[in-house]
Amino acid sequence: MAQPVCLKRTPLHTAYVSLGARMVDFGGWEMPVQYSGIVDEHLTVRRAVGLFDVSHMGEIEVRGPEALRLVDCVTTNAVSKLHVGQAQYSGLLYEHGGFVDDILVHKVADDHFFLCVNASNQEKDFEHICRANQFNAQVEFASDRYSQLAVQGPLALRTLAKLTAVDLASIGYYWFTDGAVSGVPARIARTGYTGEDGFEIYVAPAEALRIWHELLEAGREFGIKPCGLGARNTLRLEAKMALYGHEIHASITPYEADLGWIVKLDKGEFIGRSALARQKEQGVGRKLVGFEMRGRGIGRDGYEVRLDGSPAGWVTSGSPSPSLNRNIGLCYLPASEARPGRRLEVMVRNQPVEAETVATPFYKRAKTA
Amino acid sequence: MTYPENFRYTKEHEWVRVEGDLGVIGITNHAQQELGDIVYVDLPKPGTLVEQGKSLGSVESVKAVSDIYSPVSGEVVEVNESLGQSPEKLNQDPHGTAWLVKIRLSVPDQLKSLLSAADYQAYVGAES
Numbered sequence: 427m428a429q430p431v432c433l434k435r436t437p438l439h440t441a442y443v444s445l446g447a448r449m450v451d452f453g454g455w456e457m458p459v460q461y462s463g464i465v466d467e468h469l470t471v472r473r474a475v476g477l478f479d480v481s482h483m484g485e486i487e488v489r490g491p492e493a494l495r496l497v498d499c500v501t502t503n504a505v506s507k508l509h510v511g512q513a514q515y516s517g518l519l520y521e522h523g524g525f526v527d528d529i530l531v532h533k534v535a536d537d538h539f540f541l542c543v544n545a546s547n548q549e550k551d552f553e554h555i556c557r558a559n560q561f562n563a564q565v566e567f568a569s570d571r572y573s574q575l576a577v578q579g580p581l582a583l584r585t586l587a588k589l590t591a592v593d594l595a596s597i598g599y600y601w602f603t604d605g606a607v608s609g610v611p612a613r614i615a616r617t618g619y620t621g622e623d624g625f626e627i628y629v630a631p632a633e634a635l636r637i638w639h640e641l642l643e644a645g646r647e648f649g650i651k652p653c654g655l656g657a658r659n660t661l662r663l664e665a666k667m668a669l670y671g672h673e674i675h676a677s678i679t680p681y682e683a684d685l686g687w688i689v690k691l692d693k694g695e696f697i698g699r700s701a702l703a704r705q706k707e708q709g710v711g712r713k714l715v716g717f718e719m720r721g722r723g724i725g726r727d728g729y730e731v732r733l734d735g736s737p738a739g740w741v742t743s744g745s746p747s748p749s750l751n752r753n754i755g756l757c758y759l760p761a762s763e764a765r766p767g768r769r770l771e772v773m774v775r776n777q778p779v780e781a782e783t784v785a786t787p788f789y790k791r792a793k794t795a
Numbered sequence: 796m797t798y799p800e801n802f803r804y805t806k807e808h809e810w811v812r813v814e815g816d817l818g819v820i821g822i823t824n825h826a827q828q829e830l831g832d833i834v835y836v837d838l839p840k841p842g843t844l845v846e847q848g849k850s851l852g853s854v855e856s857v858k859a860v861s862d863i864y865s866p867v868s869g870e871v872v873e874v875n876e877s878l879g880q881s882p883e884k885l886n887q888d889p890h891g892t893a894w895l896v897k898i899r900l901s902v903p904d905q906l907k908s909l910l911s912a913a914d915y916q917a918y919v920g921a922e923s
Contacts, residue, residue, distance in 0.1 A: 448829065448831070459831075459858065460831050464832055464856075656831065724835070724855060724860075726859075726860070745857060745858070748857070775853070775860070
């Protein structure tokens with residue numbers, strides 16, 4: 427039994443308790459893991475629309491004439507390429523090239539960047555950025571000023587459109603706009619962690635509960651359901667989106683995690699650049715790859731992976747895939763073996779179970795016209 | 796959901812119902828709710844000797860694997876094979892058709908150490 431600890435709660439705690447959610451400790455937050463069931467919620471997001479409370483996520487604001495230089499110095503992606511109103515997935519690295527966190531960088535204005543960071547990393551991220559701030563930029567720990575709701579699924583746009591005058595269709599994927607939702611200021615980003623179309627909405631915590639209820643009401647005709655962290659995890663896994671503490675952590679670099687696309691070595695100096703440049707030249711020793719179970723069993727986080735009977739890597743995430751009806755996962759393997767079609771064995775409770783590497787993402791949504 | 800009066804319960808959320816000299820074992824409704832969508836059930840073969848409080852097998856849901864602890868000691872005489880094909884029955888009928896195994900009780904007195912329906916109801920009420 428876990429020790430009783432004081433868990434943080436989001437402004438929506440009363441809402442999900444009244445909806446019958448099953449709760450879980452997630453990085454010090456008491457969060458809903460499921461409402462109607464992980465499979466049901468997962469398929470609802472794939473086919474219609476789901477609503478997630480992700481208010482535990484952290485926010486950091488960087489402002490001032492030197493804001494761009496600071497954000498560029500602490501992240502791997504090219505911040506100078508961002509237009510105002512655009513968002514970018516990026517890595518926050520240590521000098522040795524391992525992840526402090528993976529984050530979203532939003533360019534609000536030429537002198538203002540809004541960072542969305544992982545809940546359990548937010549204090550560490552803030553300190554990391556402040557330490558690197560030799561530029562006199564203003565760095566603010568802003569998590570207390572924002573709640574975040576994610577409306578995800580093919581009918582997310584039609585749901586949210588009922589609560590805002592903003593032309594949502596004109597917001598491109600990984601773009602955002604500041605407008606109003608339910609009559610109050612909101613940052614509306616066309617981003618998500620599910621592999622579906624959708625929006626992430628940042629609002630003042632005092633407004634979050636009302637907007638949550640209004641979104642559920644607006645989406646009722648589309649079959650909207652509240653969704654928990656369980657479905658969020660299976661959805662992001664099918665889309666092969668990394669989860670901090672699993673695919674990435676302080677000992678993993680972006681190249682190893684198959685995230686080379688967020689590293690722009692030619693953008694100039696940034697923290698971790700020299701380690702990454704060296705690794706790129708020498709090649710990575712291990713690499714993240716997707717797999718499907720062929721035998722009966724599920725390869726879960728931390729399970730050993732064997733090649734030809736010898737230990738060769740470990741599973742970072744694994745689950746039944748509700749969309750594909752197969753048991754899928756991600757694992758680290760020696761880079762030379764990390765190609766689709768390689769037979770492997772996952773040690774499931776001391777028993778080797780057959781699996782095979784496959785191309786990823788496991789699930790890709792059909793592009794709509 | 797009410798918990799049957801003629802079952803005895805464990806704090807690990809298993810139940811046992813006595814049928815002659817056999818104990819029919821299952822997991823509680825509370826357990827299946829906590830686990831969510833169940834996708835695999837691993838059970839011992841008939842003839843296996845199990846001990847009270849030791850692992851009898853496991854149930855796996857979308858999110859996690861959990862051990863099943865035997866509420867009583869004895870020999871497994873029958874296994875509910877239908878759960879291999881239809882593990883979701885554990886979500887639908889945990890106190891009925893989705894029983895797990897039948898055990899020939901070697902220490903019937905062990906039943907006295909288990910919780911009554913009222914005590915178990917109070918226990919899960921307090922836990923959540």
